[in-house]
Amino acid sequence: MSMARFIVRRILWMFVVLFVVSLITFVLMHAVPGGPFDRDKPLPQEIIDNLNARYHLDWPLWKQYAQWVYDVMVPRVTTAPPTGSLLDSYLVEFKVGKVYFRWMNFGPSYTSKSRTVNDIFRDQLPVSAQLGVMALLVAMVIGIPLGVVAALKQNSLWDYVGMAIAIFGVSVPVVVMGPVLVWIFGVALKWLPPTGWGAKPPFLLGIFPSELSFDYFKYALMPAIALGLGSSAILARLTRASLLQVIREDYIRTARAKGLAERLVITRHALKNAMIPVATVLGPMFAGLVTGTFVTEQIFGIPGLGKYFVTSIGNRDYPVIMGTILLYAVVLVLANVVVDIMYAFLDPRIRLA
């Protein structure tokens, strides 16, 4: 099968998966008793009726779901300018000549009167994504060299220490690492700010912090380590195992036999091949880090998306729940598609099935 057909098939399958994920979420979400406008002191019935009517919550469920899919999936092409209403806000909006193209309306947030789910994505997702990237960097910077050294010096002290660190990394969860780091470096030593995030919206290109200062990294260091340590351990073990396997291959013996310097054998032949499984795990790992930031955000008081998700469930803020889960699912599915494609590029031996 050709590469193009493979990619097209994967992307079509991705849409099926996302559809099912959104459907399950929708059903489960509405199965939770209570509604978004329940208060300790109940609102007058007319007000609840009005709110339900405004957000179409009085419609039958299938119609609500169909409307949601329609709003998210189907692009709007109009000549009339957008109304600017909260119900009429799209994630992708641009204008060509007199025609407005708008796509992906995730709806308003019921709890914050002036914000839509798109606004929450715009302001909070970049923070979670930055945290995820930093954690991935920490994982790579610690994990890969540790694994390489452990494999090259197999059965030496280096190996034992490296693998001991790896076991430590997988055994100390974020909920423990976070508060301990806060106490040591934030409270006792006062080297780093214990809470907060060093970048605020608007973000450069919608993702990057608008200015990279020393302070930004001071804020990011502890959360990134707390979140990335577990992944660094996984990377270290994977790198070690992969490299150990590769340096026993025939082509390494050939490279040595033809008199190549050991350094070149390792860097040019062994490492390059050993990194294939490592490279392919990075995608899902990044997706896991970005979508798994709840606890880290809570411990370090970071205004990311994870916090919004947890509170949105308590508030029955349906559009936020749907939007967040769909967004996270997109990240996870994309990561897997990228891996499949990367496999084919990195290792020509793998045939696309």
Add this chain to the structure above:
Amino acid sequence: MAAVRASGRAAASPQLIRKPENLWASALRRLVRNRAAVIGMVIIAILFLTYIFADRIAIKPYDVQINADNNAVPEWLVKLFPMTRGYARVNNAYPLGADSLGRDLFSRLVYGTRVSLTVALVGPLIALLIGIAYGSISGFFGGRVDNIMMRLVDVMYAFPGILFIILLMAFFRSTFGGQQAAPGTLRAFLSALDAKVGGMLFIFIGIGMTAWEGMARLTRGQILSLREKEFVEAARSIGASNWRIMFRHLLPNAIGPLIVAETLNIPGYINTETFLSFIGLGVMAPTPSWGAMIAQGALSVRTYPHQVLFPGLALSITMFAFNFLGDGLRDALDPRMRGTS
């Protein structure tokens, strides 16, 4: 991992005459030679003893709040954390201090083993049951059945696991918690069952519903490769039924590696419970859970760091032990896999 390496060298010494031993006996021999795995097993044994005798070991009840002793700190901890000297209430009746509600930390830690260890046992059990049933059906029948069943697993894989569990827990908590259900209904039954297991029932269900997919894939792979073997063909040729082939020939051969693979997931389940309790969707208060204790302690990490340190330590040691044991089991059963992730 030093022990693994050392035992590996010891095994390399040539032993020409050795009694034939079966797979499990040799695996056990390799396991007890692995120092890290043995340490893991000893720690797990101690934890289980704590679990069983929690009532005797704990010096105080876990749920009695004494306001006068809020945040009490024993003398030795004041010496360890000198900055608490100014504001801490020193009270040596609490060996590890008291939490912000005046409950004995040590006793709560002891009772906390119950939650973590139950999750460590029941989580894999559920994953194995569902995963093996699903995966073996899929692998055994193959063809279209297999295709459809595995596509469903693919979909579940794409579901952000943690978010799914959070959503499930919110559903369970508000459906079954709190208000009284009419007696005799399924809701009343589940609520009662939940109360019996200390509010952990829905954690089990949540873990079970998200953890089986990996096991299903693994089982399917095992069954797929096993069903092409000669002994299955032989069984079929003498007229054995599908049922018999599955339970007498395929599953017994597949189950060992599956259990070992599942052992490696145990720290993950413990972590999930901790995480849920941390964000307040785990076990119901006042049942002590390490995750809930860490969440509570994290609030006062600036003033009373020990309140987060001790439950954190307990949790980490438990995770260490299960990681050591899982690694050791895998190495023992399949020495070629040694040192791989």
